[in-house]
Amino acid sequence: MLEAPYLLRPFRPDDLSSVIEINRVCLPENYSPYFFMEVYKSCPEAFIIAEKERKVAGYIMCRLEFGFSDVRRFRMVRKGHVVSVAVMPDYRRQGIGKELVLAAMKALELHGAEECFLEVRTANEDAVRLYKNMGFDTARVATHYYHDGADAYVMSIKLPHNPPMN
Ligand SMILES: CC(C)(COP(=O)(O)OP(=O)(O)OC[C@H]1O[C@@H](n2cnc3c(N)ncnc32)[C@H](O)[C@@H]1OP(=O)(O)O)[C@@H](O)C(=O)NCCC(=O)NCCS
Numbered sequence: 008m009l010e011a012p013y014l015l016r017p018f019r020p021d022d023l024s025s026v027i028e029i030n031r032v033c034l035p036e037n038y039s040p041y042f043f044m045e046v047y048k049s050c051p052e053a054f055i056i057a058e059k060e061r062k063v064a065g066y067i068m069c070r071l072e073f074g075f076s077d078v079r080r081f082r083m084v085r086k087g088h089v090v091s092v093a094v095m096p097d098y099r100r101q102g103i104g105k106e107l108v109l110a111a112m113k114a115l116e117l118h119g120a121e122e123c124f125l126e127v128r129t130a131n132e133d134a135v136r137l138y139k140n141m142g143f144d145t146a147r148v149a150t151h152y153y154h155d156g157a158d159a160y161v162m163s164i165k166l167p168h169n170p171p172m173n
Pocket residue numbers: 033034092093094095098099100101102103104105106125126127128131133134136137140
């Protein structure tokens with residue numbers, strides 16, 4: 008049988024409870040409703056929902072920041088920060104995570120970001136592999152980055168990102 012398609016669309020405030028639920032199920036880092044809305048307001052176009060079978064299957068939310076470049080030495084740049092991305096377990100390994108990251112990078116680029124970065128637990132092999140396969144490089148290890156003491160890789164990629172044609 009053909010797999011039902013998914014679609015990506017902008018986040019709407021009435022998605023908030025679904026996003027909070029996905030975040031709670033998928034990640035140990037949970038945030039207040041206020042925090043989600045603050046990230047949304049900072050760059051609405053880079054808060055994206057994946058919808059499948061009329062359900063919210065995943066999300067990505069990002070902020071625009073200004074700081075030292077991870078990929079161009081000693082330069083200050085506008086950077087897109089992937090604050091959180093998650094796909095519900097039943098909907099994983101269908102390409103949704105990758106498409107969410109690609110769509111967010113496009114939105115960040117349109118807002119002038121010259122690179123995109125994120126933190127990921129060093130033990131989160133699925134996510135680290137996905138980002139590496141997409142072209143992210145590990146800029147550094149942030150030790151004890153998470154509240155439970157776990158380390159993070161800070162991973163970065165230059166924008167615009169032109170994925171290889173296949
Ligand atoms: C990380 C995460 C967002 C990835 O989401 P996803 O939708 O499974 O991602 P994708 O489907 O795009 O890619 C995942 C893998 O599935 C594979 N895949 C994609 N389409 C596929 C298909 N049709 N059939 C089989 N495999 C497929 C991809 O090649 C990729 O494999 P790889 O990791 O070996 O390269 C998801 O695992 C998740 O929510 N994890 C928990 C939260 C989390 O860790 N978030 C990241 C914090 S930084």
